[in-house]
Amino acid sequence: KNEVEQSPQNLTAQEGEFITINCSYSVGISALHWLQQHPGGGIVSLFMLSSGKKKHGRLIATINIQEKHSSLHITASHPRDSAVYICANSGNQFYFGTGTSLTVIP
Amino acid sequence: DGGITQSPKYLFRKEGQNVTLSCEQNLNHDAMYWYRQDPGQGLRLIYYSQIVNDFQKGDIAEGYSVSREKKESFPLTVTSAQKNPTAFYLCASKTRNTGELFFGEGSRLTVL
Numbered sequence: 001k002n003e004v005e006q007s008p009q010n011l012t013a014q015e016g017e018f019i020t021i022n023c024s025y026s027v028g029i030s031a032l033h034w035l036q037q038h039p040g041g042g043i044v045s046l047f048m049l050s051s052g053k054k055k056h057g058r059l060i061a062t063i064n065i066q067e068k069h070s071s072l073h074i075t076a077s078h079p080r081d082s083a084v085y086i087c088a089n090s091g092n093q094f095y096f097g098t099g100t101s102l103t104v105i106p
Numbered sequence: 107d108g109g110i111t112q113s114p115k116y117l118f119r120k121e122g123q124n125v126t127l128s129c130e131q132n133l134n135h136d137a138m139y140w141y142r143q144d145p146g147q148g149l150r151l152i153y154y155s156q157i158v159n160d161f162q163k164g165d166i167a168e169g170y171s172v173s174r175e176k177k178e179s180f181p182l183t184v185t186s187a188q189k190n191p192t193a194f195y196l197c198a199s200k201t202r203n204t205g206e207l208f209f210g211e212g213s214r215l216t217v218l
Contacts, residue, residue, distance in 0.1 A: 043196065
């Protein structure tokens with residue numbers, strides 16, 4: 001069974017803190033996706049990676065294929081980063097984690 | 107701007123009624139997907155389509171139907187046979203080149 005587990009489920013941080021969200025998956029993948037869902041419900045793709053590390057602004061995503069684990073890091077967090085972050089793996093289909101709800105307090 | 111448009115954003119329906127959710131994309135993507143999101147659960151696949159005039163059932167297709175008559179359009183009908191239709195529905199499409207997934211803004215269906 002293809003399972004995707006995220007931790008933590010909920011996270012509250014002070015503005016400026018370094019944040020890490022973790023994702024573990026059970027089945028080999030072709031790519032791991034990190035998505036961001038805002039309170040209105042729309043989802044945007046942040047990263048798609050199959051190895052190593054990617055960086056976009058204050059966001060960094062890493063993946064360890066051998067350990068079937070990925071992390072999303074946010075440096076210098078800001079209240080506008082408050083959202084639900086979802087990881088998903090893709091082979092023939094996409095399998096989604098349940099999301100991590102992040103709140104950044106000013 | 108290219109993107110995915112879902113409508114309506116909010117929909118209320120009485121029990122026993124069918125309702126159709128619209129999904130239109132101008133990204134020229136072949137693959138389109140419908141997902142259902144419930145609190146505390148990951149997105150679950152209802153139906154997907156890799157090409158015009160072809161679609162496959164996902165993990166929770168019972169009580170739903172789709173069509174793909176045009177590349178741009180992938181409407182989802184929630185039928186009266188769906189036992190628990192109140193949910194947030196998301197449409198997505200995928201690029202063939204990179205495999206990146208693009209989502210619409212979602213449609214929230216409430217059955218009264």
